Amino acid sequence: MANVSKKVSWSGRDRDDEEAAPLLRRTARPGGGTPLLNGDMDPPHPFPKEIPHNEKLLSLKYESLDYDNSENQLFLEEERRINHTAFRTVEIKRWVICALIGILTGLVACFIDIVVENLAGLKYRVIKGNIDKFTEKGGLSFSLLLWATLNAAFVLVGSVIVAFIEPVAAGSGIPQIKCFLNGVKIPHVVRLKTLVIKVSGVILSVVGGLAVGKEGPMIHSGSVIAAGISQGRSTSLKRDFKIFEYFRRDTEKRDFVSAGAAAGVSAAFGAPVGGVLFSLEEGASFWNQFLTWRIFFASMISTFTLNFVLSIYHGNMWDLSSPGLINFGRFDSEKMAYTIHEIPVFIAMGVVGKGCPQLCRDGLWACLTLGSRYIHRPCLQVVEAMLVAAVTATVAFVLIYSSRDCQPLQGGSMSYPLQLFCADGEYNSMAAAFFNTPEKSVVSLFHDPPGSYNPLTLGLFTLVYFFLACWTYGLTVSAGVFIPSLLIGAAWGRLFGISLSYLTGAAIWADPGKYALMGAAAQLGGIVRMTLSLTVIMMEATSNVTYGFPIMLVLMTAKIVGDVFIEGLYDMHIQLQSVPFLHWEAPVTSHSLTARDGCDTPVTCLERRRPSCWTRAGDTASNHNGFPCGCEHPARLQGLILRSQLIVLLKHKVFVERSNMGLVQRRLRLKDFRDAYPRFPPIQSIHVSQDERECTMDLSEFMNPSPYTVPQACIAPPGVQAVPGPGPAAPGGGGQPQSGCRVGDQEGPSQVPPGEGRLGGALAGPDVRPSPAHGGHQCWHPGPSALPPGVTGLSGQTMLPSSGDGEHPAAGWAGGGHRTDPLMGLTLCGRWPPPLESPCARPVSALLVSVSLSPGISCVCDRPTGLSASWEPAAGPAPACLCLRV
Numbered sequence: 001m002a003n004v005s006k007k008v009s010w011s012g013r014d015r016d017d018e019e020a021a022p023l024l025r026r027t028a029r030p031g032g033g034t035p036l037l038n039g040d041m042d043p044p045h046p047f048p049k050e051i052p053h054n055e056k057l058l059s060l061k062y063e064s065l066d067y068d069n070s071e072n073q074l075f076l077e078e079e080r081r082i083n084h085t086a087f088r089t090v091e092i093k094r095w096v097i098c099a100l101i102g103i104l105t106g107l108v109a110c111f112i113d114i115v116v117e118n119l120a121g122l123k124y125r126v127i128k129g130n131i132d133k134f135t136e137k138g139g140l141s142f143s144l145l146l147w148a149t150l151n152a153a154f155v156l157v158g159s160v161i162v163a164f165i166e167p168v169a170a171g172s173g174i175p176q177i178k179c180f181l182n183g184v185k186i187p188h189v190v191r192l193k194t195l196v197i198k199v200s201g202v203i204l205s206v207v208g209g210l211a212v213g214k215e216g217p218m219i220h221s222g223s224v225i226a227a228g229i230s231q232g233r234s235t236s237l238k239r240d241f242k243i244f245e246y247f248r249r250d251t252e253k254r255d256f257v258s259a260g261a262a263a264g265v266s267a268a269f270g271a272p273v274g275g276v277l278f279s280l281e282e283g284a285s286f287w288n289q290f291l292t293w294r295i296f297f298a299s300m301i302s303t304f305t306l307n308f309v310l311s312i313y314h315g316n317m318w319d320l321s322s323p324g325l326i327n328f329g330r331f332d333s334e335k336m337a338y339t340i341h342e343i344p345v346f347i348a349m350g351v352v353g354k355g356c357p358q359l360c361r362d363g364l365w366a367c368l369t370l371g372s373r374y375i376h377r378p379c380l381q382v383v384e385a386m387l388v389a390a391v392t393a394t395v396a397f398v399l400i401y402s403s404r405d406c407q408p409l410q411g412g413s414m415s416y417p418l419q420l421f422c423a424d425g426e427y428n429s430m431a432a433a434f435f436n437t438p439e440k441s442v443v444s445l446f447h448d449p450p451g452s453y454n455p456l457t458l459g460l461f462t463l464v465y466f467f468l469a470c471w472t473y474g475l476t477v478s479a480g481v482f483i484p485s486l487l488i489g490a491a492w493g494r495l496f497g498i499s500l501s502y503l504t505g506a507a508i509w510a511d512p513g514k515y516a517l518m519g520a521a522a523q524l525g526g527i528v529r530m531t532l533s534l535t536v537i538m539m540e541a542t543s544n545v546t547y548g549f550p551i552m553l554v555l556m557t558a559k560i561v562g563d564v565f566i567e568g569l570y571d572m573h574i575q576l577q578s579v580p581f582l583h584w585e586a587p588v589t590s591h592s593l594t595a596r597d598g599c600d601t602p603v604t605c606l607e608r609r610r611p612s613c614w615t616r617a618g619d620t621a622s623n624h625n626g627f628p629c630g631c632e633h634p635a636r637l638q639g640l641i642l643r644s645q646l647i648v649l650l651k652h653k654v655f656v657e658r659s660n661m662g663l664v665q666r667r668l669r670l671k672d673f674r675d676a677y678p679r680f681p682p683i684q685s686i687h688v689s690q691d692e693r694e695c696t697m698d699l700s701e702f703m704n705p706s707p708y709t710v711p712q713a714c715i716a717p718p719g720v721q722a723v724p725g726p727g728p729a730a731p732g733g734g735g736q737p738q739s740g741c742r743v744g745d746q747e748g749p750s751q752v753p754p755g756e757g758r759l760g761g762a763l764a765g766p767d768v769r770p771s772p773a774h775g776g777h778q779c780w781h782p783g784p785s786a787l788p789p790g791v792t793g794l795s796g797q798t799m800l801p802s803s804g805d806g807e808h809p810a811a812g813w814a815g816g817g818h819r820t821d822p823l824m825g826l827t828l829c830g831r832w833p834p835p836l837e838s839p840c841a842r843p844v845s846a847l848l849v850s851v852s853l854s855p856g857i858s859c860v861c862d863r864p865t866g867l868s869a870s871w872e873p874a875a876g877p878a879p880a881c882l883c884l885r886v
Contacts (some may be wrong), residue, residue: 018033028148059578059639061627063185065250067286073701074670090126090246095245097256098294100229102263102301105222108195109302110268110309112203112214113325119207120437123150124416128435135420151209151389156476158204161197163378163476169197171473172480173220174282175573177261180223181254182285182581190227190257192236198224201478203546206437208389209396211469211487213438215268215325216480219261219448222302226260227253235679248674258284259295263302268482270307270324272299274537281533282570326439326483328517328541329447336514338550346550349496349515350557358815381476388475392468396434399464403430405457410449415440425625433461433491438483445490445516450501458495462488481569483526493519517547518554525555529568590716605630608638608699629703639703645650645681648673649702651686668702 069075082090127150131143168188176189188194202217228234230253232244247253261283265275276296280287297728303323310322321327338346375381406422407429416425418435429452433441445453469484497515517538525534535552539545566572574581606629627646630637651669 016368016440058580062580065180065185065254066642066644067183067250067254069249069251070645070704071706072639072704074668074673078670093244093246094294095297096261097226097230097247098298099301101222101226101256101260102266102298103305104225105218105260105263105298106267106302106305107309108199108221108225109218109264109306109325110313112199112218113306113310114313115203115204116214116437119154119203121415123207123209124435126150126827128416128418131418131420134507140401144394147209147397148390148393152386154204154208155210155383155385155389158201158208159382162201162478163381166191166194166197167378167476169194169201169220169477169478170571171478172216172482173198174216174477175224175577175579177220177257178283178570179574179579179581181258181261181283184579184581186579189222190253192224192228192234195221195228196226198478202480205477205479209392210389210418210474210475210477211392211438211465211477211484212477212479212481213326213483213486214480215482217478218268218325218480219264222260222262222264222267223257224260226256226258226263226298226426230256245671245674248677252283252412253678254286255291255294258291259288259298262295263298265533266299266303266324267306268325269541270303270322270327270535271537271540272296272303274533274540275299275302277533277536278530282528282530291603324541326442326541328538329443331446331514331542331544331547332516336511337546338514340686343550343553345500346518346554347557349493349518350525350554351561378476385475385477388468388471392472393465395468399460400428400430400434403428403457403460405429405454407452430457430461433457433812435486438487442483442487442490442520445487445494446513446520448513450498450512452497453494455495458491458498462491462495465491481527485527486520489520489523490516493517493522514547517542518550521551522554522558526558526562527569529559529562529571530553531559542550586716594712594716595710595714596712606641606699608703629699639699639705640707641699641703643683644676645673645702647680647683648676649688649697649699650683651676651681653692654697655692656698658697673743696712759849864884 034475127143127147130146132139134140134143167186168176168186173189176186179186180189196222198217202212202214205212206214230244230247231498232242232247233240247256248799258279262272262275262279266272269275273296276292276299279295280292284291306325307320307323311317311319314322314845328684339697375384400418400420404421405428406426409417409425411428414427414432418431419426420428420431422428432444432448432452436444465484466488469481469488472479472484473481494512496519500515501512521534521538525531528534531552535548535555538551539548562568567575571581604624605629606627608629627641627643628637629639629641648668651674654668
């Protein structure tokens, strides 16, 4: 991966700026890569257009994952060798892996919960004893010092291991997992070391008293577990268990990481259905029916494992009363029922409550921006974390000390009740919110009876905890934002309910607990902008379907109103990191952009078989993930090969000369490439002698002969939609174009130098080919003799259907050519049935598309003029054209 920190924008770059120049320069080199720029050159390509009021900066340091199988000769041979029994075995292994993901994620959640409960309990007992002691004697400043010191000590360790050992473990990890599932390669995000630091860091952060939760990091933890288990080995520990070798590729790992994220949500909230919906709504960019069942299975196993182990730990083996790390408790529908008159009030809470999430996001953005701008060194990040921990303890102590809100102590409702200056049998209600873990404070706000908090206490707590949560989110510690958001929302929601009770005095406003629940939903939904999944999570966590409808209304209102102003927290975090994240739809202001506007040149091209053709690729492969392969005369694209494949080929010295001399021991198999996955060695570390640099490497059986394409004139919205599901999810990867340009390389969009970017020729318009294997888009503009790969026999032949003879709509076609139109998904064949070696022989649904003679058929003619013609049946005999239906 290129170690570059420069950012590029969609608005173009200065041609005179050396840093802005393309990283690959088209230099002449004997036997080197062919740029496929033969023929007449087009006029200089203009600067890419700027998206109005929506310009985004993209970092150069990100690459994409290979979210498609490279269907080369080795892959096809392996697939043909697998029989029906072997396929069934692979499917059974997928279910076994999902079960293991659920079990291990549940066990990790149990470990976090047990350790946090014991360490936090020990800390609060020590501080409570000290406060009780010095309340009578005087000298509570020693208690304050003890509280701040203990918090700072725990946070010190938690921040050091994150800042110095694995910085990617900071935060909840949800934005990073979203990017990973979107197709962006985030370094170290799913490594074993990251899991260890994440688990240890979140324990220390929660015990350290920060305004954080342990539920969010469970999503990251589950994803790391899934990525490791599915590979059947540990590259960090250098242990290979020789199992699950078939799944050692990004495509399979992606699906299992989706299951791990869902299992993390399920373990955190005891919501298996909510976990599946979270993975669908916020995580996975690729989905299918079979994946749904496997993810639900992993989620259910995760929550059951957690429930079973915690029930044993709490001495209720057969009770199964701990389905998640946080249990909101059961809301009694009879005592806390809502009426139809309260529906408008709940909607108003979503509207009014949007302001608090808006301020929270603005505060988070300010803290993140200032922190990334001024606090770079790890030692300063550690000092900042300790400072926040000490300030949190100090502010909490001052508010508890100043509060005179004393409430009668009711049984064992308080874990660590602080009496301070209250009478015997009473406790300080401010301490119920601050002097506890955030999860228990949320449950207290939900279920404490009316009158447990006065409005002043709730108002001060909401205001102070809001600023503490904003400051904490930017720290270099492992922490989640779910619980702080719920706690803030529950506080102002309960305050809202108390205010309604004062204003109306009606019985329907009597219990503020339900308003605390609605406020928590509005706050969390307004920050993370989740609707479907969060509705189900709240329903499952409260074990009450009755509140599903008002929760949905609150979440939808908060999201609709919030989207008018700013994106959600996770999108904001991704934007701050300049990650090239591909959203579901293109921006509405991008209709003026075409695929060609995102192309970049020059391009390093390799000939399929030619001496030293790989040398230039070796010189530039540190910056590019894929290279188009083709022949020079005539210039024609024949396939595409990945950087990782080139590395393996160079490592094994797969040269034609060595094979002729009998020096190559065996033919490479897919297993050789999977064994090197995912940590391919840097290409600079592979020793290649001077003599070997003149050797020939045959790429025929290793390259992907059928990359995807979109026309260069395709505007951005349908161009994004045209990228196939298995194709490049994120334009941040190191993809390479086939000839003139590339889209989505890690350099990001840039200008196209004059005279480069396309070939002159007969057929109208270059195609942009998004390579599914590496996140790139290839631009191809063939000349008269450079037909699309595999298209033969077009010249002088009519490609229109005849009178419709035959059983198939395409029957009766003359000629033997074929071509795939990716925008429409059409595979047009020159004759039916097609030859076995033709892509048309594949079971493509597009063959069922009616192509009967009718007006409005667009024909691209194979003749020197290169003109596009519109032909109608009344116009007489059809020209020698390849015709596509509009």
